[in-house]
Amino acid sequence: MSSPESTEWKKTACIICALNCGLEVQTKGPRIIRIRADKEHPISHGYLCEKAQRMDYYQNGADRLSSPMRRRADGSYEAIDWDTAIGEIAEKFAAIKSKYGGESILYYGGGSQGNHLGGTYADSTIKALGIQYRSNALAQEKTGEAWVQGKMMGSGVHCDFEHAEVAVFLGKNPWQSHGFARSRVILRDMQKDPNRFIIVIDPCKTETAEMADYHLAVKPGTDAWCLAAMTAIIVQEGLVPMAWHEEHTTGLNDIVAVLRRIPVSRYAQICGVDEALLRSATRCIAQAKSVSMLEDLGVQMNIHSTLNSYLNRLVWLLTGHYGRPGTNNAFVPFLNLSHSGRDQAKKAPKSATGVPKAGRTSPVTGSKIIMGLIPCNVIPEEILTDHPKRLRAMFIESSNPVHSLADSQKMREALRALELSVVIDVAMTETAQQADYVLPASSAFEKAEATFFNIEVPKNGFHLRQPLFEQRKGTLTEAEIHARLVEALGAVGPAQYGLLRKAARWGLLPYALAFGWKSMRDKRVARNAPVVLYRTLGPYMPKGMEAGASLWGICQMYVRQQPQAAARAGFGGHSLLAANRLFKAIVGSPSGVVYADTEYSHSWKAVRLPGQRINLWIPELLPEIEKLAQGGPAVDAQYPFVLSAGERRTETSNTTFRDSTWHKKGPFGTLRISPQDAAELGCQAGDWVRVTTRRGSADAEVELSEALQSGHVSLPNGLGLDYRRADGVVERKGVSLNELTGVMERDPIAGTPWHKRVPARIERIPTSAPVTA
Numbered sequence: 089m090s091s092p093e094s095t096e097w098k099k100t101a102c103i104i105c106a107l108n109c110g111l112e113v114q115t116k117g118p119r120i121i122r123i124r125a126d127k128e129h130p131i132s133h134g135y136l137c138e139k140a141q142r143m144d145y146y147q148n149g150a151d152r153l154s155s156p157m158r159r160r161a162d163g164s165y166e167a168i169d170w171d172t173a174i175g176e177i178a179e180k181f182a183a184i185k186s187k188y189g190g191e192s193i194l195y196y197g198g199g200s201q202g203n204h205l206g207g208t209y210a211d212s213t214i215k216a217l218g219i220q221y222r223s224n225a226l227a228q229e230k231t232g233e234a235w236v237q238g239k240m241m242g243s244g245v246h247c248d249f250e251h252a253e254v255a256v257f258l259g260k261n262p263w264q265s266h267g268f269a270r271s272r273v274i275l276r277d278m279q280k281d282p283n284r285f286i287i288v289i290d291p292c293k294t295e296t297a298e299m300a301d302y303h304l305a306v307k308p309g310t311d312a313w314c315l316a317a318m319t320a321i322i323v324q325e326g327l328v329p330m331a332w333h334e335e336h337t338t339g340l341n342d343i344v345a346v347l348r349r350i351p352v353s354r355y356a357q358i359c360g361v362d363e364a365l366l367r368s369a370t371r372c373i374a375q376a377k378s379v380s381m382l383e384d385l386g387v388q389m390n391i392h393s394t395l396n397s398y399l400n401r402l403v404w405l406l407t408g409h410y411g412r413p414g415t416n417n418a419f420v421p422f423l424n425l426s427h428s429g430r431d432q433a434k435k436a437p438k439s440a441t442g443v444p445k446a447g448r449t450s451p452v453t454g455s456k457i458i459m460g461l462i463p464c465n466v467i468p469e470e471i472l473t474d475h476p477k478r479l480r481a482m483f484i485e486s487s488n489p490v491h492s493l494a495d496s497q498k499m500r501e502a503l504r505a506l507e508l509s510v511v512i513d514v515a516m517t518e519t520a521q522q523a524d525y526v527l528p529a530s531s532a533f534e535k536a537e538a539t540f541f542n543i544e545v546p547k548n549g550f551h552l553r554q555p556l557f558e559q560r561k562g563t564l565t566e567a568e569i570h571a572r573l574v575e576a577l578g579a580v581g582p583a584q585y586g587l588l589r590k591a592a593r594w595g596l597l598p599y600a601l602a603f604g605w606k607s608m609r610d611k612r613v614a615r616n617a618p619v620v621l622y623r624t625l626g627p628y629m630p631k632g633m634e635a636g637a638s639l640w641g642i643c644q645m646y647v648r649q650q651p652q653a654a655a656r657a658g659f660g661g662h663s664l665l666a667a668n669r670l671f672k673a674i675v676g677s678p679s680g681v682v683y684a685d686t687e688y689s690h691s692w693k694a695v696r697l698p699g700q701r702i703n704l705w706i707p708e709l710l711p712e713i714e715k716l717a718q719g720g721p722a723v724d725a726q727y728p729f730v731l732s733a734g735e736r737r738t739e740t741s742n743t744t745f746r747d748s749t750w751h752k753k754g755p756f757g758t759l760r761i762s763p764q765d766a767a768e769l770g771c772q773a774g775d776w777v778r779v780t781t782r783r784g785s786a787d788a789e790v791e792l793s794e795a796l797q798s799g800h801v802s803l804p805n806g807l808g809l810d811y812r813r814a815d816g817v818v819e820r821k822g823v824s825l826n827e828l829t830g831v832m833e834r835d836p837i838a839g840t841p842w843h844k845r846v847p848a849r850i851e852r853i854p855t856s857a858p859v860t861a
């Protein structure tokens with residue numbers, strides 16, 4: 089807890105990207121004043137990047153909330169007290185539920201890059217309101233990949249670059265965006281080693297591409313041709329290890345028949361990569377002892393998104409790279425965030441959070457539900473319609489969809505068309521500014537917090553962070569907010585708590601027995617398990633750690649689902665006792681705990697398809713493969729540039745830092761363009777241009793970059809926020825990208841947006857006045 093001046097180093101974690109590196113910090117009053125890496129963190133092992141130093145900009149942002157807010161008819165907000173807020177929200181949701189059913193309410197979000205604990209409590213609210221549909225940012229990036237992964241393996245995989253001979257990055261720039269533990273250290277190690285190779289598939293000469301042995305600089309949006317050519321080279325040059333396939337896969341003959349027909353030279357030409365380079369990079373993959381491959385937004389937010397995820401997997405699976413040190417491997421999740429594999433898995437994975445099973449498609453557009461999520465891009469269409477099954481209300485937690493989803497204008501319209509919208513956030517965000525009610529959460533440093541992005545192999549860690557500060561006055565933790573809501577809804581209350589509270593006083597074993605007994609007799613206990621845990625076990629947790637109570641239930645589930653991985657990590661024996669020990673270890677370890685330790689052979693046990701064989705054949709994608717023969721992506725003469733709307737750079741942090749002054753050195757929010765294109769437009773570095781897309785216009789400062797191909801421009805993600813400074817002035821720095829993007833430009837299967845390939849027009853302008861249309 090905070091004291092006025094503290095020279096003590098307190099442990100916490102960075103919340104800027106999914107790695108959540110362990111930190112040690114010193115605080116002074118309400119501020120974080122010094123930050124260094126935590127060497128004891130079981131995953132980051134003392135690694136940090138520069139962004140962690142700016143954590144105080146999150147903690148002490150000027151637009152943080154300190155009271156519940158209610159929207160007035162004129163669009164302004166008034167502060168109200170918590171009892172009023174909870175009472176009114178519960179009453180209004182209950183009315184919507186009884187009028188249209190819980191399926192008319194969408195739950196969106198549940199955690200951003202490093203605050204996922206609150207989302208576990210939302211489970212109780214979701215059940216109490218009978219909510220059937222959920223979505224979050226994963227449904228605008230990872231659902232295509234998850235769908236493919238479900239069809240091919242039924243489980244999630246992660247790369248093992250530390251041990252890989254060859255690393256392949258597809259539409260991914262780990263130097264900036266990270267994505268695996270200690271990214272820069274591992275990249276440097278690989279670069280230095282003459283026997284290891286880095287292959288980058290990216291139109292830009294990124295920092296990672298600069299380090300690569302092979303840079304396949306595809307033309308923007310042509311990865312499908314590049315990957316199809318690589319898979320064809322593997323098949324046509326006889327680089328398929330047949331014995332491996334006989335043992336491990338199905339569908340080889342079907343896919344080989346398709347790939348045999350692919351004209352490699354023509355596809356190399358379409359993607360703009362020299363055929364000889366493409367062939368030698370492909371041979372490098374086929375001949376290596378181990379290859380790990382990581383794809384990300386460059387292909388996932390692009391045309392052929394789902395197809396690219398499939399072709400990427402074919403590259404490493406056709407060449408037999410799976411289930412060994414240095415290849416991609418199945419990781420052991422602590423809490424399963426993904427519902428992938430529902431289609432083909434022998435046993436459909438149970439939702440660890442127990443979220444009610446939604447229909448397989450969204451109510452209005454009939455879009456596929458993948459990972460239990462409706463595609464982000466269809467949300468406005470699910471609201472702005474007179475369809476009787478349309479969504480009528482939204483519950484938004486720890487997310488900023490007005491800013492982060494395609495077509496901000498439409499998202500604002502959709503929110504205002506709802507009968508009720510409620511936002512839980514720490515700041516008065518762009519989304520909060522459209523909501524009927526805004527509930528202020530205590531920050532990630534004022535409560536127990538954790539990430540469920542636990543994807544490392546073979547050892548996997550979980551880090552329950554302790555609070556650095558008291559809760560800001562007027563704020564509540566998500567656990568407390570959800571508990572108050574479900575109690576106000578009458579879903580649970582003292583009748584469920586009494587006995588369990590008594591048992592908790594006696595220790596975890598009596599508590600576990602009482603919980604089992606009580607939940608068999610009273611359905612409300614199991615149904616509201618997270619809130620019941622918070623109300624009964626929470627009070628016996630160390631001060632400030634109450635919100636960690638739901639982890640007790642997650643430990644119980646985890647140990648039952650993964651007894652071997654848990655036992656190897658030291659949590660073996662009777663599952664109930666082992667789970668209790670794991671829970672105690674988690675609560676008592678400020679740097680985090682290794683909860684899973686697996687052998688690489690676990691990757692095969694994790695394949696949840698018949699015979700634990702990987703399936704190589706996805707017939708649904710055949711028409712897309714065949715369409716490639718028609719030639720490269722069309723160019724619209726009116727919008728001759730390809731805009732990549734959302735590049736990760738040193739100045740980006742999603743929207744965790746809302747105050748742009750966090751970024752101290754170098755350009756901020758510039759449009760990167762090749763010197764040649766800039767010269768043709770008559771501009772120089774520092775000039776301003778207007779970028780116009782089919783959806784809108786925005787102004788940006790020009791930065792000349794040799795990294796970009798002619799015809800390709802890029803803008804950074806997460807900027808252009810409307811930040812209210814301490815002096816009350818609302819400032820917007822950088823481009824609010826989704827004023828420029830549309831909801832219809834999306835993948836035909838997963839509905840993921842094509843943000844990396846937005847057709848655009850660029851004109852030089854004399855002023856720097858920002859416009860949005």
Ligand SMILES: Nc1nc2c(c(=O)[nH]1)N[C@H]1C(S)=C(S)[C@@H](COP(=O)(O)OP(=O)(O)OC[C@H]3O[C@@H](n4cnc5c(=O)[nH]c(N)nc54)[C@H](O)[C@@H]3O)O[C@H]1N2
Nearest residue numbers: 259260261265289292308309384385386735736740741742
């Ligand atoms: N600094 C920083 N780090 C972050 C974040 C942040 O905001 N700031 N955000 C985090 C989040 S939420 C995520 S999802 C990850 C995303 O991490 P990345 O996916 O690595 O990030 P991006 O820079 O959006 O896109 C990656 C690459 O795609 C390339 N690209 C553009 N068009 C194409 C194309 O047509 N084909 C190919 N092959 N590549 C193309 C770009 O040149 C870029 O290098 O980063 C995380 N890390």
Ligand SMILES: Nc1nc2c(c(=O)[nH]1)N[C@H]1C(S)=C(S)[C@@H](COP(=O)(O)OP(=O)(O)OC[C@H]3O[C@@H](n4cnc5c(=O)[nH]c(N)nc54)[C@H](O)[C@@H]3O)O[C@H]1N2
Nearest residue numbers: 200225486487488492512513514529532733734742743805
């Ligand atoms: N055009 C374009 N759009 C993009 C992208 C792109 O590249 N291009 N990238 C996309 C990607 S990959 C992602 S992941 C999304 C991210 O977009 P979002 O999912 O909207 O997430 P964040 O920007 O991380 O914002 C998280 C919110 O959580 C709030 N918050 C922080 N701490 C707490 C807390 O303790 N409790 C609560 N309740 N709230 C808290 C923050 O104030 C913030 O409003 O953006 C996407 N949007």
Ligand code: SF4
Nearest residue numbers: 102104105108109137
């Ligand atoms: S931004 Fe990511 S890599 Fe950098 S310190 Fe934070 S969590 Fe670690």
Ligand SMILES: [Mo]
Nearest residue numbers: 225226229742
């Ligand atoms: Mo993301």
